[in-house]
Amino acid sequence: MDLIAKERDRVLQRAARIYGLSFTAVAAACYVLPGAVDGPLALWGGIGLLLVLAGSQFALGVSRNPVWIIVPLAAGLGVVALATAGGSAAVGEGGMTALQLLLSGALASVAIVLTGTVGRVLSLGLAFVGVTAVSLWLTSASQEPLRTGALLLLGWILTAAIGMWVSGGVPQVSKRIASIGRAHRAERQASELEAQRRQSARLLHDTVLATLTLLAHSGVGVTPEALRQQAADDARLLRQLRLGSTPNPQSSGSYQLGSGGESEPVLGRTLESVKQRFGRMGLEVSWHGTGQVLLPSEVLDAFLLALAECLENVRRHSGVTQAHVTITDDDTTVRAMVTDAGVGFDIADIDEAKLGFAESVVARLRDVGGNARLFSSPGAGTTVVLEVPR
Secondary structure, three states: OOHHHHHHHHHHHHHHHHHHHHHHHHHHHHHOOOOOEOOHHHHHHHHHHHHHHHHHHHHHOOOOOOHHHHHHHHHHHHHHHHHHOOOHHHEOHHHHHHHHHHHHHHHHHHHHHOOOOHHHHHHHHHHHHHHHHHHHHHOOOOOOHHHHHHHHHHHHHHHHHHHHHHHHHHHHHHHHHHHHHHHHHHHHHHHHHHHHHHHHHHHHHHHHHHHHHHHHOOOOOOOHHHHHHHHHHHHHHHHHHHOOOOEEEEEOOEEEEOOOOOOOOEHHHHHHHHHHHHHHOOOEEEEEEOOOOEOOHHHHHHHHHHHHHHHHHHHHHHOOOEEEEEEEEOOOEEEEEEEEOOOOOOHHHOOOOOHHHHHHHHHHHHOOOOEEEEEEOOOOOEEEEEEEEO
16 A cells, blocks of 8 residues: 555544544534433443443554454444333433434444455445344334434435545645645755855866966966966866866865864965965965964865965956954954955956956855855055854
8 A cells, every 4th residue: 555545544533533533522412411311320320331332432542453343343333222212202302412423434444444445445335234234123113214214314424524534635635735845845956056066166267277377378377387276286186087086175176075174273374375366376475463263164164265265366367465454353253364466457347257356256155154254455555354153
């Protein structure tokens, strides 16, 4: 039996238990009213059978054993037999109300679980015919058979309709949930693919494209040795990517393939590698402010890579050979302010689609909950403020 069928049966069983126990409780309250039935045997015997009926209805809600369908029918008909054993005078108004609730409600609750398959519907028909026949025989002296038959028919049709509605609704709900799950998985896969595409674009921009740009400008401002080292690093990275390795950024401008550590690196120990890299390329970087700051590894990666991109922009576009980086922090945020006294530019002229700033700085920081702000004007230099959460 598949998952949908199991869930359908579970809902049917619980519905039958709630429905049946509700009618049994009301019927029992009417049954114990003074004058409802005649004699202690009818009273106490009926109370005992009502308890058996309630227990079997509760068991029906947690078990699919057919015995919990037979027992409540037998117990309910036993109550009717005890109450009507003394003839029409033995059943008062309260007792007759109790019997009507039992026959048309409490016993009819089994019809809820006898739906969903052809075999169950056939069993439902047999149960209805049997209960109706015995009930008409037992109550013929106390109530008109037509009235008894009409109450039974109405009660059993109502419960059977509830069962069929649940049987048809659960598969539809399950299929709808499954379709929502498939849509969620598809959306998640699309998001993961987009994130991977953006990471690949950043990787390409921060390594190979930077090296190709240097080559296109004949390596101006960079020593041949530094250029050869950077090109060799890029070539090694591309070879490993072709073999299926996963790039993990470890420090500004460089990627180590494999899984990175989960520990929290110290910022002061990694900024030096950024300084040395740009020193080899002719940009003198002066560091100010905090020297030791703890950051989670993924936040530190994004922070250093964005910082390196800002310094690369200084090296390539500012027209100066010196930049200042000031690191500050508080209880919630770490900030880096990258400043140069270069030519500057009009911020309104920035191409928002340009990968270098939009992706390698702004989007990269936003991915870890950070932010970037840019300040510049022609002839007044440039300042970029990078912020990441601790």
